Amino acid sequence: MLSQAALNDEENYNKAVALIKTAEAKTDPEEKIRIYEEALKIQSINLDAWENLIYAYNSAGRSSDDYVELASRIADSLTYYPLPMWDVIENLVKPHITTTLGLADVALYEQEALVKASIATSSDTLQPNDCKVMANNLLGKNDFTLATFSFTGDDANKIKLTDMYANSGNQMLYSLSGDSEDA
Numbered sequence: 001m002l003s004q005a006a007l008n009d010e011e012n013y014n015k016a017v018a019l020i021k022t023a024e025a026k027t028d029p030e031e032k033i034r035i036y037e038e039a040l041k042i043q044s045i046n047l048d049a050w051e052n053l054i055y056a057y058n059s060a061g062r063s064s065d066d067y068v069e070l071a072s073r074i075a076d077s078l079t080y081y082p083l084p085m086w087d088v089i090e091n092l093v094k095p096h097i098t099t100t101l102g103l104a105d106v107a108l109y110e111q112e113a114l115v116k117a118s119i120a121t122s123s124d125t126l127q128p129n130d131c132k133v134m135a136n137n138l139l140g141k142n143d144f145t146l147a148t149f150s151f152t153g154d155d156a157n158k159i160k161l162t163d164m165y166a167n168s169g170n171q172m173l174y175s176l177s178g179d180s181e182d183a
Helices: 002-008 010-024 029-042 047-060 064-077 082-096 100-117 128-139
Strands: 147-150 158-161
Touching (some): 002 047, 010 029, 010 047, 047 064, 047 082, 064 082, 082 100, 082 128
Antiparallel strands (some): 147 158
16 A cells, blocks of 8 residues: 555655655765654655654664654654554654653554544545555554345445455355255
8 A cells, every 4th residue: 555655656656765865875864764754754654764764763863852853753744554554653763762651652643643544535545445454453442344134224235345445346156955066
């Protein structure tokens, strides 16, 4: 989802990649940080820019508070790409946060982003259903029920696929007799 969104913004993607390559050729971590920040102004969802910015922070010896602020920015920019957002913050940012208050703040940023992503619409992201599934999974809320059936109500005598599977593009075959040839 994230890579497709970045590539769909081809002009800005190419500009950001050029800046990332420029930064990689530099040796001064503060200069790298400045260039990665410039790349993120052009394309805020560029995962390579975020990851390289974190590595430059590491090299520059940035403070725990700097990483907390960085986590807030990542959560905000990558809200509708919950898995990469979570992975980057958990594995690359959190290890550099040394205070309980800082870790609590980061957990709040993650939680707020995931709750927002769990109700994503097509105006927020190209694949809102996938976004919601990932966010709900990270929130521990996914229901993997395939379908429902009721004898009463508006959907009486109908097998209804749940939202998670309804728009998956896969054909669902079923058999009431249990015989696969009846499906």
